[in-house]
Amino acid sequence: KAGVTQTPRYLIKTRGQQVTLSCSPISGHRSVSWYQQTPGQGLQFLFEYFSETQRNKGNFPGRFSGRQFSNSRSEMNVSTLELGDSALYLCASSLTSRSGYTFGSGTRLTVV
Amino acid sequence: DQQVKQNSPSLSVQEGRISILNCDYTNSMFDYFLWYKKYPAEGPTFLISISSIKDKNEDGRFTVFLNKSAKHLSLHIVPSQPGDSAVYFCAARMNRDDKIIFGKGTRLHILP
Numbered sequence: 001k002a003g004v005t006q007t008p009r010y011l012i013k014t015r016g017q018q019v020t021l022s023c024s025p026i027s028g029h030r031s032v033s034w035y036q037q038t039p040g041q042g043l044q045f046l047f048e049y050f051s052e053t054q055r056n057k058g059n060f061p062g063r064f065s066g067r068q069f070s071n072s073r074s075e076m077n078v079s080t081l082e083l084g085d086s087a088l089y090l091c092a093s094s095l096t097s098r099s100g101y102t103f104g105s106g107t108r109l110t111v112v
Numbered sequence: 113d114q115q116v117k118q119n120s121p122s123l124s125v126q127e128g129r130i131s132i133l134n135c136d137y138t139n140s141m142f143d144y145f146l147w148y149k150k151y152p153a154e155g156p157t158f159l160i161s162i163s164s165i166k167d168k169n170e171d172g173r174f175t176v177f178l179n180k181s182a183k184h185l186s187l188h189i190v191p192s193q194p195g196d197s198a199v200y201f202c203a204a205r206m207n208r209d210d211k212i213i214f215g216k217g218t219r220l221h222i223l224p
Contacts, residue, residue, distance in 0.1 A: 004155070035214070042118075042216030043156070043201060056211045090155055100146065101212065103155030 002027065004093050004104035012110045018079040021107045025072050025093030031055075032074040033101065034066060037088040046089075049074055081111045115139045116204050118215035126223050131189040133218050135202030138183065143207035147176060147187050150199045150217070159200075160187070189220075197222045 005024040013019050025032050033056075034046040045058035049068035068074045072093075078085055088108050092101035117136045125131040133147075143164045148156035162169040162176045162185070169176050175188045189196055202215040 033212070040121075040216065043203075043214035045211060045213060048211065056209055092155075100158050100161065103148075103157065105153070105155045
């Protein structure tokens, strides 16, 4: 079965712009979580969606938002981009909120 | 506040020897612990997990040990192989909201 698909793989944006990242979970998986990976900071939790509802949220500013659609696909939006938002954004899906995660390959965002 | 700590950013081990990766946690509300492995340009992949009611779980060359009183877990890889060179993330799941918190990772180098 197809894995977790994240698009685009790479993105370059200018400070102040906004960006939308997409994640298609494994078919049948209803939980989607987003993480930010930066050098030295590991994987920092952004938020988790389950059946179109945000279940958990990490300690990120309101510029970071997300949503999940009825087909479980999820999008993450970052507005008013800052240089420090440059990172690898990873999406992970799971069957239920208590199942193990399967990660996508990530979207590498560079803000210039 | 880092609830899951991997205090060694990197580790070098001779091929064939044992690799021991360590992880400490601070929150007693974690009920499930996981290890993920990450190669460059790929998303993390699940390696092995352990429930808080156990103290050891073994899967082939990989064994995870949990010491609840010390709030410490470790991943043992025996024997270490070149393909084990990767970044290893320790993760813990919160039992009240299922949020998974990751450590910053340890880069393992297997030396020939």
